[in-house]
Amino acid sequence: MGRLRILISLLMLLSALPAWPQGGRNTGQQEDRDSLVRLLQADMARLVEINGKEYRKVVGDAVFLHNGTYLYCDSAYWNVTEEYIDALGSIRIVQENTLLTGDSIKYVIPENTAKFRGHLVELVDRDSNVLRTNYLDYNTKDSVAFFYRGGAMKDSDGNLIESITGRYSSPLERFDFIGQVAMFSDSLFFVCDTLYYDTKREIARFHGNTQGWYGDNTISSGAGRYERTVEKLYFRKDVHILTEDYEMWSDSLYYDRLTEYSHLLGNVQLLDTVDKAIALAGELRFWNEPRRAELYRSPALVTIDENEEGVRDSVFLSGDTLIYYTMRMCDVDSAVAAAAKERYEAALVDPMQQKKSSGSPASGASGAGPAAGAARSAGAASRLQPGPGTLPSPYYPPEDTLSVTDSIQAPDSLSVQDTLAVPDSLAVPDSLAALGLDSTSCAADSLELPPPPDTTEVTFMEAWHHVRIYKSDIQIRCDSLLFTSIDSIARLFTEPMLWYEIKSQIKADSMQFLFRNQTLDRGYLFSNAFVISEEEPGKYYHQIKSPEMIGYFENSQVSRFDALGGVTAMFYVAEDSVITTMNQKECRLMTGRLKDGQLQRILYTDNIKSDAWPVWKLTQEQSRLRDFNWTPELRPASRYDVTARGVRASRRAESVPSPNFPTFKYAEKYFEGYMSGIIREIDGRKPLIWIERQDFFVHL
Structure with a gap:
């Protein structure tokens, strides 16, 4: 009976083995x-x-x-x-x-x-990625694994991903993580709803509510991608970035970690907590080292000023292209640095003080003095500046480096030896010894080390084409604007116009504004300066016309102005609040003093001519100086004439510290102790300075 049972068992086992087919095997048979x-x-x-x-x-x-x-x-x-x-x-x-x-x-x-x-339960794929869980189903026909109730995967480089559920496809070489996904890779941390990880190309794709952390930096979006082998990241859908100094928004973001280059597209906003500025654009390109930002697609820049009383006022600037970059002073082209130095020195010259000290007309009055010199240096320096879209380096080579070698006429070095008449060079150290000197020490003392390079960081700002500026009391329009912190002078080109307190309009061929101690100090009007101040709309306008003008500022208000080089002016005088007379003045120099924006007195100098006319006798032509052109319709009347883009409120307070930073509970369970050190380090960081800085931008 026992033998029969064993025989039956063997027959049952053998029955499970298929018969080997004769001939070739087709796919169906396999x-x-x-x-x-x-x-x-x-x-x-x-x-x-x-x-x-x-x-x-x-x-x-x-x-x-x-x-x-x-x-x-x-x-x-x-x-x-x-x-x-x-x-x-x-x-x-x-x-x-x-x-x-x-x-x-x-x-x-x-x-x-x-x-x-x-x-x-452990799964190891062909790339040595290790998935651990307690519950896993593996389909041997499709070569697909499903895990649930929590799992974590770690690769050979120590990168880790965890989620509640997920799957692995061997044919696709891909892991899918679903629900409460957390990822650690190359010092980056991410959480999202769903993550697809391509093990062959090492690409992670994020879907759903996505957040990431790198050091003290955070990012959130609706989707994204991380290409690990080339260190590139891409995010889209309501992208928000937070660093210690900056806060950024965009529709999409591309970031190269190796070159530290960022490219943001679609409704971009950059909030700078250090310089208290906001950049708005449809496109932003940013390089971190050396720092350079380029804004395109209706860009605008907003800066927030605050006076001593704590009253804030915003300045809005726009153009077709805005470029901002920094350089070390030792890396700035020598011609650019020299032109900036010349501009600054010329800007500090006071033509009226020169006249007083010399007892003769100020050289600026002829158009060939310091003001004119500043204009010439402005033009020379502007030719050295790059056009919009110059990428990516702000370094500018000389115009023709080969011409330098042509100008060098070095003598034949062999001819120097012919002029030497020292018969015995050994006698030289003997003579030094006779004087009690050491020739070696003398040679060493004669060597002077070159001065260390000037690593001071300088900034450059460029606004190209259709530039508009709005501040509550000043509005400006011009074609282009250039600024560098080397001379702290803003230069306006191509038919610049300025409106002050709405009723005053200023024009010139070009303008410059000097800033000292971060406040406006002087303004210069070069060539065909024309100032118009409206006294009665459509009828009476005070007018000053001269080749050049200089305005001096105190507490952001004009305290003095000088008109140079042949001045013509018209002023309307009121009696009992009724304008009755027009005074026309001509002179070589004119200077005016103001207090609280009101003209106190005017001094006319050299070749003075004065006429007075009753206003009722004046024709339209007689009441206007030549080239008079009052154009209030061109003035940016509000910040929306500069940019229609809205300004987002800061999210710093609600984002730091982040309540969503991953705890890696499944990783700690299946790779015990691996993440503990990293989590302790992150928890130890308390970037409270972020919360303190955000207060400034709460009420924009």
Whole structure:
């Protein structure tokens, strides 16, 4: 009876092995063969009955084969009727380059699925990425694994991703993480709703609510991508970036970590907490070292001024292209630095003081003095500036470097030796010794080290074409504007116009404004300066016309002005609040003093002519100087004439410290202790300075 039972067991085992087909095997035959479960190896196999069900019990180094997949275990119970295998002990599933291990599985044959359960289930792919969980189902036909109730994956470089559920596809070489996803990679931290990780190309794609951290920097968006091999990141959908000094918004962001280059597109805003400025644009390109920012697509710049009383006023500036960059002083082109120095020195000259000290007309009156010199240097320096869109370096080579070598007429170095008449060079140190001197020390003392390079950081600002500026009391328009901190002079080109307190209009061929101690100190009008001040709309206008003018400022108000080089002026005089007379003046020099914006007195100098006319006798032509052109319609009447872009309120207070920073609870469970040190370091950072700085921008 016992022998019969053993014989039946052997026949049942053999019946599970397919007959080897004769001739070639086609695809259908191969699939049929793979779909059958075969026991390749075991120390012992026998039939057992448990709870009324018959099982084939396999014990000792068992190996099954199904769908080209090998199942290794210590023991197994195979239910042929219900078509499943319960395997226990040292479980391994090997399929090509994918390895799965665990304590126990239930292999459901019709579903081609191995259901791993145990205190630790591990999947290792061909790239040595290790996925750990407690619950994992692996489809041997599709080569796809599903995990749930939490899992974490770590690669050979120490990068880690975790989520509640997910899957792995061996054919696609891709991990999908779904629900409460957290990622650590190359000092970057991310959380999102869903993450797809391409193991072959090492690309992570983020979907849903995405947030990232790098040092003290944070980013949030609706989706993104991280290309690890080339260190490039791309984010889209409501992108928000927060650093210690900056806060940025955009529709999309591209960032290259290797070159520290950023490219932002779509409704861009950059909030600078250090310089108290805001940049708005449709496109922003930013290089970190050396620092350079380029704004395109209706860009605008907003700066916030605050006076001693704490009253704030914003300045809005726009143009077709705005460029801002910094350089070390030692890297600035020598011609640019020399032109800036010349401009600054010329700007500090006071023509009226020169006249008083010399007792003769100021040289500026003829158009050839300091003011004119500043104009010439302004033109020379502007030719050295790059045009808009010059990328990416702000360094400018000489106009023709080859011409320098042509101008050098170096003598033949051999001819120097012919002029030497020292018969014995050894006699030289002897003569020094006779004087008690050491020739070696003398040579060393004669060497002077070159001065260290000037690494002072200087800034440049360029606004190109259709420039508009709005401040509550001053408005400006011109074609282009250039500024550098080397001379702290803003230069306006091509028909610049300025409006002051709405009723005053100022024109010239070009203008310059000197800033000292971060406040406006002087303004210069070069060539065809014309000042118009409206006294009565449509009828009476005070007018001053001269080749050049200089305005001096105190507390942001004009305290004095000088008109140079041949002045013509018209002033309307009122009696009992009624304008009755027009005074016309001509002179070589004119200077006026103002207090609280009101004209106190005017001094006329050299070749003075004066006429007075009753206003009722004046024709339209007689009441206007030549080239009079009052154009209030060109004035930017509000900040919306400069830019229609809105300004977003800071989100710094709600973002720091972030409540969403990952805790990596699954990573800590399955890779115990790995993330503890990193988390402790992050938790120890308290960037409270961020919260303090945001207060300035709350009420923009």
